[in-house]
Amino acid sequence: MLTKINVGPIHPSTHGVLRLVVTLDGDTIVNVEPHIGFLHRGVEKLAENRMYMQNESYMEKIDYAAPMAYSDLYVAALEEAMGIQTKERAKYVRLILLEFQRIASHLLWLGTFCNDLGQMFTMFMWTMKDRDLILNLLQDVTGSRMFYVNMRLGGVSIDLPPNFEEHAKKLLDYLEKRLKEYEVYLEKNPIFIERTKNVGTLKRNDAIELGVTGPVLRASGVNFDVRRDYSYYVYDKLHFIPQVQTRGDVFARYRVRMLEMRESIKLIRDALKSMPEGDALGMPVKLISPPVKESEVKVRRELPRGEGMIFMVADKQRPYRLSIRAPAFINLSSLRQIAIGERYADLFAILGSLDLVMADVDR
Amino acid sequence: MLIGNALILSNGIARLIIEVIVIFIFIVFFDYMFGWLERKTIAKAQFRHGPTYVGKFGLFQNLADIIKLLAKENVMPSTADRLVFSAAPPLLLALIIFLVYMLPFSNTLGISISLGLLAVFVLLSFAPLMLFLIGASSGNKFSAISAQRSVIMSLSYEIPLLLAVAGVALYAGSFNITNIVNLQAHMPFIVLMPIGFFVFFVAMLAELERPPFDLREADSELIAGWLVDVGSPYYAIALFVDYTRMFLGSLLISLLFLSGWIGPYLPQVIWLLIKAFIVAIVIVVIRATTVRMRIDRLMRFGWFWLLPLSIFNIILTFLLFVR
Amino acid sequence: MLRPLIKTIGALGKERFTTKFPEEREIQPDNYRGLHRLDIETCISCGACERICPNKTITMVDANTERGRRKLPQIDQERCLFCGLCEEVCPTHCLVLTKNYELTANDRRHFIKRPEELR
Numbered sequence: 009m010l011t012k013i014n015v016g017p018i019h020p021s022t023h024g025v026l027r028l029v030v031t032l033d034g035d036t037i038v039n040v041e042p043h044i045g046f047l048h049r050g051v052e053k054l055a056e057n058r059m060y061m062q063n064e065s066y067m068e069k070i071d072y073a074a075p076m077a078y079s080d081l082y083v084a085a086l087e088e089a090m091g092i093q094t095k096e097r098a099k100y101v102r103l104i105l106l107e108f109q110r111i112a113s114h115l116l117w118l119g120t121f122c123n124d125l126g127q128m129f130t131m132f133m134w135t136m137k138d139r140d141l142i143l144n145l146l147q148d149v150t151g152s153r154m155f156y157v158n159m160r161l162g163g164v165s166i167d168l169p170p171n172f173e174e175h176a177k178k179l180l181d182y183l184e185k186r187l188k189e190y191e192v193y194l195e196k197n198p199i200f201i202e203r204t205k206n207v208g209t210l211k212r213n214d215a216i217e218l219g220v221t222g223p224v225l226r227a228s229g230v231n232f233d234v235r236r237d238y239s240y241y242v243y244d245k246l247h248f249i250p251q252v253q254t255r256g257d258v259f260a261r262y263r264v265r266m267l268e269m270r271e272s273i274k275l276i277r278d279a280l281k282s283m284p285e286g287d288a289l290g291m292p293v294k295l296i297s298p299p300v301k302e303s304e305v306k307v308r309r310e311l312p313r314g315e316g317m318i319f320m321v322a323d324k325q326r327p328y329r330l331s332i333r334a335p336a337f338i339n340l341s342s343l344r345q346i347a348i349g350e351r352y353a354d355l356f357a358i359l360g361s362l363d364l365v366m367a368d369v370d371r
Numbered sequence: 372m373l374i375g376n377a378l379i380l381s382n383g384i385a386r387l388i389i390e391v392i393v394i395f396i397f398i399v400f401f402d403y404m405f406g407w408l409e410r411k412t413i414a415k416a417q418f419r420h421g422p423t424y425v426g427k428f429g430l431f432q433n434l435a436d437i438i439k440l441l442a443k444e445n446v447m448p449s450t451a452d453r454l455v456f457s458a459a460p461p462l463l464l465a466l467i468i469f470l471v472y473m474l475p476f477s478n479t480l481g482i483s484i485s486l487g488l489l490a491v492f493v494l495l496s497f498a499p500l501m502l503f504l505i506g507a508s509s510g511n512k513f514s515a516i517s518a519q520r521s522v523i524m525s526l527s528y529e530i531p532l533l534l535a536v537a538g539v540a541l542y543a544g545s546f547n548i549t550n551i552v553n554l555q556a557h558m559p560f561i562v563l564m565p566i567g568f569f570v571f572f573v574a575m576l577a578e579l580e581r582p583p584f585d586l587r588e589a590d591s592e593l594i595a596g597w598l599v600d601v602g603s604p605y606y607a608i609a610l611f612v613d614y615t616r617m618f619l620g621s622l623l624i625s626l627l628f629l630s631g632w633i634g635p636y637l638p639q640v641i642w643l644l645i646k647a648f649i650v651a652i653v654i655v656v657i658r659a660t661t662v663r664m665r666i667d668r669l670m671r672f673g674w675f676w677l678l679p680l681s682i683f684n685i686i687l688t689f690l691l692f693v694r
Numbered sequence: 695m696l697r698p699l700i701k702t703i704g705a706l707g708k709e710r711f712t713t714k715f716p717e718e719r720e721i722q723p724d725n726y727r728g729l730h731r732l733d734i735e736t737c738i739s740c741g742a743c744e745r746i747c748p749n750k751t752i753t754m755v756d757a758n759t760e761r762g763r764r765k766l767p768q769i770d771q772e773r774c775l776f777c778g779l780c781e782e783v784c785p786t787h788c789l790v791l792t793k794n795y796e797l798t799a800n801d802r803r804h805f806i807k808r809p810e811e812l813r
Contacts, residue, residue, distance in 0.1 A: 035666075062748035065777040126663020128582060130702065133417035137711045151725035157777045165782075166725065189701065196697045199583055200662045293782045295745055353665050416702050418711040660702045 010038060015355075017046055023120070023359065024366025026340075032352055040347045040355070042340055047370040055330040060086055060297045061161075063327070068155045070334070071368045074113035076146075076156050077311045080106060081318055083159040084240070084307045089322040090161065091301040098163035098288040099241040104176070104279050105149065105158075107272040108142055111183065113312035114265045115139040117363045118190065121262070124360035125203055131193070138186055145179055148172070160290030161298065167288045173280055180273050187269055194262075204259040208346045208358035211256060218342045221335055222314025223264040224362060228256035234310035246278045258354075258361040265363075297325055311335055313363055336368035390480060391472070397640075398471055401647065402614040406433045408648070409655045416659045440610075443603035450510030459508065460601070460608045463501040467615045470494055474622055475549050477632045477639035483549040488540060491623070492533055495578070498616075499525035509601070520586045520666055524577055527673035528584075532574035534681035538567045538688045539627050552631035559630035563692070567684040568628045570677055577673070579620045580613075581654055583661040584669065621650035727776045728795040730769050732809055736788040739765045743780035743789055749773050752780060757809045766809035771797055 015028040025046035031039040051070055055063045067082040068075035080102060087094060094102070116139055119132035143153045149168055150158040158165045194200050210220070215228040225232060233250035235243045251267035253260035291298070300322045308317045314335025321328040339362050347358055407422075407430060414421030422429030447453065473491050475481035484490060499522055506518025539560060543551045561568045577584040601609060625631060625646035632639035664672070713720060722728070734757070744752045744767065751773040754765040767780075767789065781791050799805055 058748055059746075062746065062779065065748050065775050065779075122662065126582070126585075127661070128413065128658055130413070130417050130659045130705075133419060134705075137418055140711070147726070148723050151723065151727050151778070152776065155775070155777070157779075193698045193701050196695070197660075197662060198695055199664050199668070202668050203662060203665055293746065293779050295742055295783060351665070351667070412706070415710070416705045418705070418708065420710055420712055420714060423714060656699060656702055656706075660698050 009033070013352075023364050024369075026364070026366055026369075028355075030352070030355065035351050035353075037347050037350055037352060037355060040344050042343060044337075044340070044366070044369050047366050049371070051371045052330050052332060055327055057326065059326050061293045063330075064159065065155065065157055068157065069367070070332070070371055071311065071313070071336075071365055072154070073116050073365050074109045074312045075154060076105060076109045076158070077113075077309065078316065079156065079159045081307060081309045081311070081316050083161065084309065085305050085318040085320050087161055088305045088307055089300050089302050089320060090298045092162045092291075092298065094241075095163045095286065095288055095290075097284050097286040098290065100279050100283040101164055101168055101288045102159070103241045103243070103246075104168075104276050104283075105146065105164075107276050107279075108146060108176075110312045111269050111272050112139045112142045112146075114269050115142075117265060117312075121360040121363075122194070124356045125200065131190070134186075135190070138183060141179055141182070145172075145175060148175070160292065163288045163290030165290065165292075176276065176280060180276060184270075184273055187266065187273075191266060201259070203354075203357055204262060204361075205257060206255075207258045207354045208350060208361065209255070209257045210342065210346050214345055215256070215342070218345060219338050220314065220342050221338065222311070222363075223261055223268065224314070224339055224342070226250060227253045227260035227264045229254040234308055234315050238308055240309065242279070243275075246275055246282070248275060258357050261361040261363075300324060313365065313368060314339060332371060334368045334371055336362075336364045336366075337371075340364055340369055390482075394472055394476065394481065395468075397476070397644070398468060398615060398618060401618045401644070402611060403433050404648075405614050405617060405651055406610075408652065409658075412652060412655050413659050416656070437607055437610075440603050440607040445602035445604055447602055448510055452508040452510070455504055455508040459501055459505045460605050460612070463498065463505070464608055464612050464615070466494065466497060466501065467612060467619060471615065471619050471622070474619075474626065475552075476643060478549065478553075480640060483547060486546045487548045488536060488546040488551070488627075492536060495619075496525075496529060498578075499529075517586065521580065523666065524580075524584060524586060524669060524673075527670050528574045528577035528677070531570050531673065531677035531681040532578060534678075534685060535567045535571040535574065536627070538564060538681070538685045541685065542688050542692050548626055548631075552626055552633065555630035556633050559628060561628045564628075564684060564688060566680055566687070570681045570684060571628065572624060574673075574677060575620045575624060576654065576657070577669075579616050579654075581617070582658040583664045585663060586666060586669070617651055617654070618647065621647040621654070624650050722793045722795075724793075726793045726795075727778045727781075727791045728793050729771065729791070729797065730774075730780075730807075731790050731792050732767060733788040734759050734766060734809060735761070736786050737764070737766055737809075738786055738788075740785060741765070742783045742785065743767050746779045746783045748777065748779070749775055751775075755808065768806065768808050770806045772802065772805040 011032050013030045013032060015030060017025040017027045019026060027043040027046070029041045029043065030037060031041075049069075051066055054066055058066070064079050064082055067078045070078050086092075115135040119135035119139075122131035123129060146156065147153045149172065150156040150166060210224065210228050212229045215225050215230060221232070229252060231250060231252050233248075234240075235248050236250055239248075249271065251264050251271060253263050303322050304320070305322065306317065306319045308315055310316075315333070316335055317333035319331040319333075321330075343359065343362065347355055350358065410432070411421040411429070422432035425431045425435050447456065470491055473482065473484070473487060473494070475483050475487070502525075503518045503522050506514045506521065539551060540546050542560070542563065543554050545551070580586070622643070625643060629646050629650070631646070632643040634642035637645075737759075739754065741754050744754050751770050752767045753770075755768045756763060757766040759766070776791070778791060780789055781787075797805075
């Protein structure tokens with residue numbers, strides 16, 4: 009007998025507002041239908057009526073777990089439209105800040121994932137503490153903890169302060185220690201292993217056909233990462249290696265993100281060592297933007313959730329059309345494929361492992 | 372001291388009334404302090420302060436919560452069975468409090484029945500029935516699912532619980548709890564029967580519906596199960612039930628395995644309460660650490676691990692000690 | 695299963711990370727983007743801040759200064775994104791963002807701060 013359960017928009021599993029209509033046969037899921045759009049703010053339409061640099065603040069608010077990544081994606085699109093090269097030192101500075109942002113986003117994911125599994129907020133509080141330390145560091149650099157607005161055309165708005173390197177190194181050592189502790193905490197817990205292994209498997213071919221990207225794709229055995237295949241900034245110089253797991257279940261996605269955090273720490277260390285001296289400041293914001301050379305641009309970046317893309321038709325002072333490929337939206341569309349045939353109790357583990365931020369899904 | 376003197380000097384009806392009042396004060400004290408201790412301990416393990424504003428160290432926080440809950444309007448869903456839904460939670464609370472009264476608190480305080488242990492567990496098995504009635508009568512899909520889950524869980528874990536208790540009774544040679552505690556004067560049973568202690572502890576966690584077995588109130592899956600639709604005063608009753616069951620469970624664990632009220636210098640009742648608090652803190656730490664178990668894993672664990680362990684425990688006790 | 699429990703017990707002994715706001719407050723860095731402060735005497739009424747603001751938070755209104763009656767920015771603090779663009783385009787650096795972030799009122803109209811109130 010089929011029952012329909014409404015996992016409503018107000019949802020204790022801290023993903024945001026998502027409505028799932030789940031059709032159950034006993035305890036097995038037969039169909040999952042996500043209803044989205046509760047957080048749609050019309051960012052793409054808003055962007056058409058604002059000048060170029062005014063949009064940066066709106067782009068950041070698309071993904072509130074990793075705002076700098078979207079801001080960097082947008083400014084990179086602008087730079088390509090206006091034909092401006094990023095300064096050499098600015099590439100390193102941006103890379104360091106983006107990788108810190110990636111670690112912070114994955115830490116947030118880890119905390120809420122453990123909440124979904126039933127942990128009584130302990131892991132959440134610990135990862136929030138670590139994320140808070142990263143945000144304090146970013147606050148010293150940019151002036152704000154969450155919505156940084158620090159990317160400018162050709163560079164950043166404010167260069168790294170003089171004592172940044174030693175603070176960053178201390179923080180990185182602390183983070184490495186904490187990551188090891190988290191791994192022990194979770195992987196030595198047999199209940200956690202039982203709830204995540206062989207649950208919510210996504211096969212390799214399905215993953216490619218559905219178009220998922222990011223850690224979800226890499227956990228299914230596909231070795232694709234925008235940072236290596238369509239490399240930008242200095243990722244090719246720093247010998248970046250994408251982390252891949254083959255099993256495709258919830259545990260593999262968890263492993264990919266933990267390994268990615270380790271890889272980010274390694275990247276930051278290497279970047280700090282090889283960063284050149286010089287000037288990293290971009291153009292300050294003025295009332296008139298520089299002239300647009302290319303009118304149709306497409307830029308892609310590896311956001312913490314997957315591959316983000318901006319396709320922009322650029323007018324003289326404002327974008328004519330701004331189209332954003334949000335990774336969480338595509339990842340959510342694979343939920344149906346993964347969840348059919350699983351138990352109902354596993355639905356939340358699967359939903360947690362996809363790392364959704366509803367503001368990214370709805371834009 | 373005053374209480375001890377009052378007890379020794381009175382007998383009959385006066386003594387009964389004094390005992391009832393004293394044990395009730397213990398229950399209320401434990402519930403209140405356990406609520407406070409749980410919040411502060413979980414907060415300390417998570418690098419944060421717990422309640423700090425209301426009263427010094429947040430001691431009046433629970434009082435404020437109870438006052439707020441009792442002052443709100445009671446709302447009942449229209450699809451609920453009114454009689455059962457209103458009557459079942461207070462009945463459950465009455466059952467649990469009655470069970471606490473059946474345990475002896477020291478050599479002089481509390482009743483001492485010759486079949487006390489058996490009686491406690493027989494009555495304890497009524498509790499799943501009441502929980503099922505509460506869940507099933509609220510007319511709500513989530514409550515129905517959580518009610519059926521909790522019945523399955525209680526069924527699977529009753530048998531190892533009773534078998535572990537049977538092991539204790541086998542060694543002690545009687546079902547009288549006072550005798551069992553006095554037999555532990557030299558060595559607590561946890562040393563003699565570690566497997567039995569483990570089985571009893573885990574099965575007790577399942578009966579108390581404490582993490583990792585808190586399927587009933589799985590608040591990230593079923594959005595707080597049966598507590599979805601209860602009105603405000605019933606939520607207060609639910610809290611009382613939860614904490615009093617904790618009191619019952621930790622009392623049982625400390626009476627049966629940790630040598631109850633036996634200890635130097637302090638009065639016997641104080642020792643019993645201290646041991647109950649220590650057990651409660653261990654349960655709170657387990658709550659802060661673990662991930663929730665899935666229902667099929669839980670049943671597999673109960674039937675394929677705990678049951679053989681408890682049978683093995685009985686055989687071992689018989690061979691080593693009783694023969 | 696035992697090692698996670700030992701880690702939780704270990705965490706019980708470490709010190710707390712949260713602060714008891716409002717008795718203890720954290721210190722912000724110097725470039726923190728908080729609420730606005732306007733230096734009335736230096737403002738040249740160019741209106742750049744009004745034009746650059748993404749959210750149309752700033753409006754130029756008539757106000758009295760020592761140099762006569764001029765148009766000065768009025769800020770609706772509820773709509774402000776704290777992006778810092780207005781501070782960046784101001785040619786005389788009279789509009790700055792301070793470290794103050796506490797923003798409460800009982801009435802929505804109290805959030806619209808006239809130029810004289812932006813201290």
